[in-house]
Amino acid sequence: MHYKFITNRSTAFLSFIFFFSGFSALIYQVVWQRLLTVHYGVGAISMSLIVSVYMVGLGLGALFGGYLAERTTRRITLYCIVEFLIGAFGLISLPLLSFIGSHTAGSSYVLSLFYMFAFLCLPTFLMGTTLPLLTKVFNRLICDFLGSVSFLYFINTIGAAIGAVFASYLIISFFGLDVAAAIAVLINFFLAALIFLVRDSDSGEYASGKTSRSIVDRDAIFGSSAFLLVFITGFLAIGYEIVWFRIIGVLTKASPYAFSTVLSVYLAGIAIGSFGMNKYLQRHRNIHKKSLFFSLQFLIGVSVVLTIISYYYLTKHTGFDTLTIASFQNDLHPSFKMPSMVSVSQFLIDMYGIVDVFWWPAFFVLIPTIFMGASFPLINLLAMSRSDEEGRTVGTVYFFNITGNVLGGLVTGFLLLPFLGTEMTLLAFSSIGLLFGLFVLNIGGRNVPFRRRVGSVATILLLTVAVFPRGGQLYEEMHTPPDTFDQVFETYLEEGVEGITLAYQQQDKVVNYINGLGHGGRPGYMFYYETLKALGFAPDIESALVIGFGTGSAVEMIQKSDVRAITLVELNETLMNNLSKMPVIEDILSDPRLTIVFDDGRRYLLRTDKKFGLVAMDPLRTTTSYSNNVYSRQFFELVSEHLSEDGVFMLWKDEHMVIPNTVHAVFDYVKVYGFFILASNSPFKEDREREKKILAQFSLAERGHILKAGTGQYIGDQTYFAKQASDYLINEDWKPITEYYLGLKVKNIYP
Numbered sequence: 001m002h003y004k005f006i007t008n009r010s011t012a013f014l015s016f017i018f019f020f021s022g023f024s025a026l027i028y029q030v031v032w033q034r035l036l037t038v039h040y041g042v043g044a045i046s047m048s049l050i051v052s053v054y055m056v057g058l059g060l061g062a063l064f065g066g067y068l069a070e071r072t073t074r075r076i077t078l079y080c081i082v083e084f085l086i087g088a089f090g091l092i093s094l095p096l097l098s099f100i101g102s103h104t105a106g107s108s109y110v111l112s113l114f115y116m117f118a119f120l121c122l123p124t125f126l127m128g129t130t131l132p133l134l135t136k137v138f139n140r141l142i143c144d145f146l147g148s149v150s151f152l153y154f155i156n157t158i159g160a161a162i163g164a165v166f167a168s169y170l171i172i173s174f175f176g177l178d179v180a181a182a183i184a185v186l187i188n189f190f191l192a193a194l195i196f197l198v199r200d201s202d203s204g205e206y207a208s209g210k211t212s213r214s215i216v217d218r219d220a221i222f223g224s225s226a227f228l229l230v231f232i233t234g235f236l237a238i239g240y241e242i243v244w245f246r247i248i249g250v251l252t253k254a255s256p257y258a259f260s261t262v263l264s265v266y267l268a269g270i271a272i273g274s275f276g277m278n279k280y281l282q283r284h285r286n287i288h289k290k291s292l293f294f295s296l297q298f299l300i301g302v303s304v305v306l307t308i309i310s311y312y313y314l315t316k317h318t319g320f321d322t323l324t325i326a327s328f329q330n331d332l333h334p335s336f337k338m339p340s341m342v343s344v345s346q347f348l349i350d351m352y353g354i355v356d357v358f359w360w361p362a363f364f365v366l367i368p369t370i371f372m373g374a375s376f377p378l379i380n381l382l383a384m385s386r387s388d389e390e391g392r393t394v395g396t397v398y399f400f401n402i403t404g405n406v407l408g409g410l411v412t413g414f415l416l417l418p419f420l421g422t423e424m425t426l427l428a429f430s431s432i433g434l435l436f437g438l439f440v441l442n443i444g445g446r447n448v449p450f451r452r453r454v455g456s457v458a459t460i461l462l463l464t465v466a467v468f469p470r471g472g473q474l475y476e477e478m479h480t481p482p483d484t485f486d487q488v489f490e491t492y493l494e495e496g497v498e499g500i501t502l503a504y505q506q507q508d509k510v511v512n513y514i515n516g517l518g519h520g521g522r523p524g525y526m527f528y529y530e531t532l533k534a535l536g537f538a539p540d541i542e543s544a545l546v547i548g549f550g551t552g553s554a555v556e557m558i559q560k561s562d563v564r565a566i567t568l569v570e571l572n573e574t575l576m577n578n579l580s581k582m583p584v585i586e587d588i589l590s591d592p593r594l595t596i597v598f599d600d601g602r603r604y605l606l607r608t609d610k611k612f613g614l615v616a617m618d619p620l621r622t623t624t625s626y627s628n629n630v631y632s633r634q635f636f637e638l639v640s641e642h643l644s645e646d647g648v649f650m651l652w653k654d655e656h657m658v659i660p661n662t663v664h665a666v667f668d669y670v671k672v673y674g675f676f677i678l679a680s681n682s683p684f685k686e687d688r689e690r691e692k693k694i695l696a697q698f699s700l701a702e703r704g705h706i707l708k709a710g711t712g713q714y715i716g717d718q719t720y721f722a723k724q725a726s727d728y729l730i731n732e733d734w735k736p737i738t739e740y741y742l743g744l745k746v747k748n749i750y751p
Helices: 003-007 009-040 044-069 075-104 109-142 145-174 177-207 225-252 256-283 289-317 321-328 344-364 366-383 390-439 450-467 473-478 525-537 553-559 573-579 583-589 601-607 633-641 658-664 688-695 700-710 718-724 742-749
Strands: 490-496 499-506 509-514 517-522 543-547 565-570 594-598 612-617 643-652 669-673 676-680 714-717
Touching: 009 044, 009 075, 009 109, 009 145, 009 177, 009 256, 009 601, 044 075, 044 109, 044 390, 075 109, 075 177, 109 145, 109 390, 145 177, 145 256, 145 366, 145 390, 145 742, 225 256, 225 289, 225 321, 225 344, 225 366, 225 390, 225 473, 225 499, 256 344, 256 366, 289 321, 289 344, 289 366, 289 390, 289 450, 289 473, 321 344, 321 473, 344 366, 366 390, 390 450, 390 473, 390 490, 473 490, 473 499, 490 573, 499 573, 509 573, 525 553, 525 612, 525 643, 525 669, 525 676, 525 688, 525 700, 543 553, 553 565, 553 583, 553 612, 565 573, 573 594, 583 594, 601 633, 633 643, 633 658, 643 658, 658 669, 658 676, 658 718, 669 718, 688 700, 714 718
Parallel strands: 543 565, 543 612, 565 594, 612 643
Antiparallel strands: 490 499, 499 509, 509 517, 643 676, 669 676, 669 714
């Protein structure tokens, strides 16, 4: 296609509209997905249900949009209505979700699925209709189906890629989820208004483009078999995406910015590939398009294989491991650390800490997704049996692609990764891609003999299987053993639905990582001390609740008290399976007073009526994705409701302004220490005798370490803190200040 149509007023207008339509759609996706987890949990099942419902809505909308595109001549007016309805729903979406969530939060997964669908079905359905509708309009203007699909998919997807970064790095970080939703609403209403203003003057132009009603040459298309192919490639595409999120998550420590960055790079690759396919076919008009499609799938497999193998062996045997070590040893991604001018090497390391959140997605994701993006317009062309049914073709292809996405996400997350692991899952996916090479019948205008195809594919497959990492080798290279350990230590690695857990053990020392981020450690003297103080201020405790196991120090300390029942709520069953391989952890878990519940902490409290004399939690760092679900004022209010009259709440603290202020906004009585907070609805009364009895169960040396961990840590109570923190911000469900930490760091630097 010649891109002179870009100068055309109508096509330029439609391009502008569809760019910002994709931009706003991604803002909605980030906001709605984030807030749905507040009510229905962040566990693997909940997250899969949310994503699946979202994608099902898009697929059904695309299917229906293709149907509408062929049965109406007022497509621009219809598109105007769609944008307006999306904006109208966005306007009420947050209060509507709060209303639904307040009445249904904590429901069973079956009911949660119904409520999620009830919330998401309308807006996602409307979003899904837009591509087939606009393809029909666009193709009537330029009479180039491939060019229409290629350019529209490019412009919408690049808008979405920019929207993903814009939403997380700027809007949510500085203004919150509610403002992000409001901006998306304004964009929709603005687009609807623009379309409304030009609809009359341009409607004739949009509807009058020339088109042929002739039947396409069936020897040059797949026909209905294209839908099976697009289902398979959709399955693989989302499967790859899930695995890439897991790999990059270990290197970037489950940062909320890592999620949006990976998504943005993924979408950018798709967009570039879509745009490039049309440019390529302009120069190679006589190319065998079926072979080209299969070649692209083959190249996806090759690029994934080369990326993983090169990363593994370069990290293992060359200085490339410097990049991995630098990323792994940094807890924040991006670090937001001003580059040091002490030396050139330190300056480069600090600069790398700012950009590595983009580097790793570019390294692993960009090239394969370019080939994926190139496949989409091509498969649409190969699927179109009638040249006058552009909308229906695009809608149907998109539907089957989304259907493959949904099934691929569920199978990859719940079956392949837990049972095969990352390496074998990638090997399986890339092998399927390589097998597509058997169907490349023509290269450069020359037929490829069957024997040559089989021989080439078999050779590449055998070489891949021979050198591909497996059995956790990839993650062992990503993790850095502690400097304090000698050469001889045990490594425990477990991969499951929830991700990767790896622990190093040397005698009584344990260092534990969950998805690359340090969680707990033994001996945990700081964890012992905070739990000791909580027990000392708590009344006669009938039952205690611990949210987040870590490496078990809090549970172990509570077990040394006279507590009659302990409930442990742990989100990550994979973590427990891995740690239970160690005898010391096995002893903790064998206590008959202990009941383990695998669930999201917030979801558990929403589902239970129990009250506890002590609630102790050290679940995850405040800068981790979805951490605000258990660090917001609304969550602390939920904890308060589940405390007995004079019960005590203990919270680990890795942020020294917002978190204490948020706790203080809920509880009348607080005690703030350097690394933890105690809170209660009643005045504190310390039971020193209980503390002495608990300490007596440790050796003299251990007692000294525990007490030393708390030396000089006490800061003050509610009176002191109220004076110090009167101007501090508060985490709200809609304002995840510490999770999206860039805004807070800027405020601290430039108050």
